[in-house]
Amino acid sequence: MKSLLDQEFTDGNIVIAKTEDLLNWARLSSLWQLGFGLACCAIEMMATSASHYDFDRFGVIPRPSPRQADIIIISGTVTLKMATRIKRLFEQMPEPKYIISMGSCSNCGGPYWQHGYHVLKGIDRVIPVDVYVPGCPPRPEALLEGLLKLQEKVRNESLVKKTL
């Protein structure tokens, strides 16, 4: 049977673990969002930043330039014409970066999955997604929940180990 200290050491260095907690805390509490809207969901995203729901409470502020953003919220239908641009935007963001796929359209094509000849069926075909928020469009509460899920994910990240 392992003692408490052993467990700590197998999980990683104490110093590293504490520093890690601090750094993760910093990252998760200041997720600046790329001010970028695509379609209907963008309106709900704006509503989330506005007075009633107030994204700013969680430290999320919109940044116009991808260079200063931490999360990109894919808010709406991704078309084939737009997909390459989104990929470029994603590449322009500095690491560490996160993606929330907001709404059915960017999750899987949504109502346009069958006959949408010009719709990309899911943004995850182009860039990796961290959190999927379902809904058409998701309510602001749902987006907030998505953000909290993302914060949970960031909290469990590690400097030394690759996270699952």
Next chain:
Amino acid sequence: MKTREEIFNILKQEFPQDVLEFQNIPTEPIITVNPLAIHRVCLFLRETAGLEFDTLMCLSGVDDANGEKTNDPDGSVTIKGGTLSVYYHLHSMKLDHKVTLRVSTPREDPEAESVESIWKCADWHEREAYDMIGIIFLHHPDLRRILMPYDWDAGYPLRKDYKNPEFYQGMKVPY
């Protein structure tokens, strides 16, 4: 204010060759015009006193799908022959009357005159009809694709026999 039948009669008098027929469908009577004369007809409609159609409400390209249909083994349809049409909905704000014109062009060689120089808003409408249906508007200043990507080479999506490509720039298109 004039009824559509009166407008047809005026047009028939002016252009006996080019104004082809009047279909009195109860929901929307339609005047069929020769596609290569549509510019002249429209100019007449705008400039003549008593008609004065100053706005083009809508311009829509339609695939009539009235040709010979063959079913392909993969479930899709190929259409040969028949026509593609363009519908013009005109309206006069001054006199408050409306008219619907139609031109039909052969599917294999879909060419119609552009009315862009008469009503500026036809510019984008015609580009859209070109983009979606594939109708070529002669004398249009800038006939490019408008909604689809400029390098889209899989055809005109609103044709009834359109087949979606498997990939576009490495992205899978079907679900």
Next chain:
Amino acid sequence: MALKTEEMVLNMGPQHPSTHGVLRLEVELDGELIINVKPHIGYLHRCFEKHCEAMTYPQVIPYTDRLDYLSSMYNNFGYVVTMERFLGIQVPERVEYIRVIMGELQRIASHLIALGTYGLDIGAYTPFLYCFRDRETILSLFEMTCGARLLYNYMWVGGLSHDLHPDFVPKCREFLKVFKPNITELNNLLSYNKIFVERTANIGILPAETAINYGITGPMLRGSGVKWDLRKNDPYSIYDRFDFEIPVGTGAQGTLGDCWDRYFVRVREMEESVKIVEQALDQLPEGDINAAIPKRIKPPVGSIYGRVENPKGELGYFIMSDGSTNPFRVKLRGPSFVNMTVFGELCKGHLIADVIAILGSVDIVLGEVDR
């Protein structure tokens, strides 16, 4: 030897804070002066017309929601009004009144976003949030009625999906009471602000002649001083029963048809919509909202073009039927799409900052421009 100079091409969008979605503008610049603006659209082309051909007539309604997602109710309204004319259905009185109430509330909500984001484009951040605050109340009214905040699928051919909630009428009156002073607040904060007026007056002047030739409709056309509103000029539903004004641009702060006029027409239209909703609430009759919903929708062979006055202008549906349960062809004439055509013309000779001001005053929604 003279220095060689060349024009700079600035690419705005598809990701840009104030292109109102995914519009791309190719701006040719001489310093800050604009030589030419080329809009590129289609980044949100969601194949609406193809979907219509594959769906049955009632199934099209949810897709109309997603066109101009800021005025979903009105898109439904336009579609069902056109279909009812096609099928020759007379809908019950109560349905008509509820539709008008919803339509006008939606107009207020849509204009609130237009005005708020316009303030944002000019650089004033706070009015945007004030507008959102009021819009949130309207959305909760809609939510109370049909359960959705943004995309409603509320109006059906021949009827409605739900009747009004018993609390709706008092809540709606309460909102109108709160909202009226808020318009004044917006005027004080933004409309008559000296800097705002300086930024928008005499910018992007659209003469009435040009506007008509370009097929411009809605607040843009009215901003140029043309008294044209389909609710009065080509009445549909029961708009002929209400007493309201059509606000037009007057050139009060600059030239007739400038950005400020277009902006202010929207402010005044909100006041008129409040009036209409108040009258409709007073006259609201009782009745069965489902009485006229047809079992099966199969229009005769033929076509129809129906149009309504959407918050952004003339929303037209061209519907062709081949006698089956699916439309043969649906073409949507979106007001944003047509209003956008004149944009390049308006921008010539202005500065970069004015492009944003003009774009905001055109008030486009890319969902409808691209469909």
Next chain:
Amino acid sequence: MYNLLNNLIGNDYLAAVVAALLPLFVFILPYALMAVLAERKVSAFMQDRLGPNRLGGKYGLLQTVADILKLFQKEDIVASEADKKLFNIAPVLVFTGTYAAFAAIPFSGAYIGSDIDLGLFYIVAISSLVVAGILMGGWASNNKYSLIGAMRSAAQIVSYEIPTALVILAMVMVTGSLNLREISEMQTAYIWNWNIFGGAFSGIEKFLLIPFMLISFVIIYISTLAEVNRVPFDIPEAESELVSGFHTEYSGMKFAMFFLSEYANMFAVSAVVTSLFFGGYQSPFGYLGNTLGISWLVPLEQLFWFAAKGLFFVFVQMWLRWTLPRLRVDQLMTVCWKYLIPYAFVNLIIVGLITLL
């Protein structure tokens, strides 16, 4: 201050280093952190929101700390087509320019970084470094938005320095000194000795000066707003037009430097305005320390009054930002060249005549 430290440490160089770093760690960094948070809170309360409230207790006190820690961790992107040397120097230059200005600002009677006789002149000169930094950053980014932003910024700051300088000149005529500490000392005792109320003059001169002092204050406040790129003069970073102007391409810590120096700059100009017109670190109604006979309390009280006055003007800047729209670039120049400069000039002449009386 330097002398005190010199005696304490006993080494010239070390004392200089400590004296230089002290304001940074004691005042500027905490101030900048709090100012960013305050801006978000102020904007939130003006807009019916709550603002950050999830971290550091009830008011989100640690929000900016988290922001800065996060910016430390961000990848530092330098675009392949950028001019790498200039790109890297620019934020440092901007930060240095801003920070160096604090050297000549008297925080209290006992603490001034460098008590030089040309204090005001030095501040005007050193804050021009910021323009060079912005121009460098905008050019080196090889981004069209950055370039336009930088050009606008350069034009704007250079233009608005003229009315600022003219007003400062008028103040120098009134006070007869370029040393900010001396100017503050002249406004000692009570509120009516502040320069905005005619300064230490007496009799008719004082009453003649009051309207012109008010005009001077308005002019210098407007011009300093423009010099620190705040609304309504924020066109170099006009978010809705130029994405984020000259710092569009900056990420991570370099962006943080621009970000912090913007807030530091806000305080620097507010401090100058305070020192010139509102008595600097002087209390408006005497000191508690003098009354109680505790001599070390007086400098602390002075620090408090200085910070309070400076922060009030910073608050006004935020207030304006969340209320007003933005001017266009040509209107901005019109305001400067057609209104502010002529008024400032006439003001200068009249103030000069009055002081000759």
